[in-house]
Amino acid sequence: MHNWDIEFVHLDAGYGERAVLRDICAVLPAGRISVILGESGCGKSTLLKHIIGLSQPMAGTVRIDGQDFFALKAAAFRRVRRQMGVLFQDGALLGALSLAENVALPLSEHFALPKPLLREAALRVLGMVGLQDFADYYPNQLSGGMRKRAGLARAIIAEPRILLCDEPTSGLDPVTAARMDELLLSMHEQFADMTLVVVSHDLASFRAIAEHALVLRDGSAIFSGRPDELERGEDPYVRQFLQRQSGDRSKAQRAALNPIARAALDAWLAS
Numbered sequence: 001m002h003n004w005d006i007e008f009v010h011l012d013a014g015y016g017e018r019a020v021l022r023d024i025c026a027v028l029p030a031g032r033i034s035v036i037l038g039e040s041g042c043g044k045s046t047l048l049k050h051i052i053g054l055s056q057p058m059a060g061t062v063r064i065d066g067q068d069f070f071a072l073k074a075a076a077f078r079r080v081r082r083q084m085g086v087l088f089q090d091g092a093l094l095g096a097l098s099l100a101e102n103v104a105l106p107l108s109e110h111f112a113l114p115k116p117l118l119r120e121a122a123l124r125v126l127g128m129v130g131l132q133d134f135a136d137y138y139p140n141q142l143s144g145g146m147r148k149r150a151g152l153a154r155a156i157i158a159e160p161r162i163l164l165c166d167e168p169t170s171g172l173d174p175v176t177a178a179r180m181d182e183l184l185l186s187m188h189e190q191f192a193d194m195t196l197v198v199v200s201h202d203l204a205s206f207r208a209i210a211e212h213a214l215v216l217r218d219g220s221a222i223f224s225g226r227p228d229e230l231e232r233g234e235d236p237y238v239r240q241f242l243q244r245q246s247g248d249r250s251k252a253q254r255a256a257l258n259p260i261a262r263a264a265l266d267a268w269l270a271s
């Protein structure tokens with residue numbers, strides 16, 4: 001029986017001798033949307049690198065699928081790693097490849113599939129993010145928002161159990177950012193069992209999508225729990241942090257506007 005919780009167990013992490021994260025103990029629950037929040041430089045991307053297995057902990061570990069991720073043998077490590085899709089900040093598309101080829105990469109890397117099948121799979125996920133008509137475009141012919149959507153298509157093509165998104169709304173205008181939030185919610189509806197982890201310092205996005213919150217401050221986890229508990233909390237730092245962007249797209253707004261936003265998303269995807 002698989003368990004796609006992501007559990008940080010007394011995790012210390014950093015670069016060289018310098019610890020950036022200290023004694024992180026928290027669980028990002030399976031099948032939920034977790035948002036890792038915190039100010040710039042607090043260690044969000046560093047934490048993400050440890051979920052992906054790109055960096056080794058200084059101490060402690062990350063448990064994924066009930067196992068110590070960093071104690072796994074190479075083949076088992078790759079098996080778990082294959083269950084993760086990653087949307088990097090800029091989409092991380094390869095400039096020399098078309099969108100369809102970029103999006104198909106996670107499949108072509110791991111499976112010897114015939115080209116027409118790869119293209120069919122790429123077109124299917126490009127359709128899910130509204131880019132089906134851009135399959136033969138190259139990354140430099142796309143807007144930033146389109147590159148992020150293409151990056152999302154690539155992240156989900158292999159139907160991962162864990163989807164990790166690094167700042168999916170950064171650099172986007174508020175309307176495009178709200179559409180990206182809606183797209184993430186709709187992905188999560190379609191792949192109901194998927195554990196979705198979003199690194200963000202966009203409070204509007206947090207309020208739109210989070211089912212679980214992990215807040216980092218200067219390398220420590222100062223909150224892990226339900227977003228409503230976080231919003232109700234008394235901690236002065238958290239209060240200040242949360243008020244910083246109040247007035248943006250609030251959760252109440254989202255609830256009220258959801259059908260409209262969804263209709264706009266459908267129109268946008270169809271356009």
Ligand SMILES: Nc1ncnc2c1ncn2[C@@H]1O[C@H](COP(=O)(O)OP(=O)(O)OP(=O)(O)O)[C@@H](O)[C@H]1O
Nearest residue numbers: 015016020038039040041042043044045046047201
């Ligand atoms: N490759 C690296 N080598 C050395 N130090 C690094 C490296 N990457 C990040 N750091 C340092 O680690 C600390 C945390 O950085 P990190 O990128 O994890 O923060 P963040 O919360 O994701 O920030 P942001 O929101 O600005 O992206 C920073 O002080 C940063 O300078």
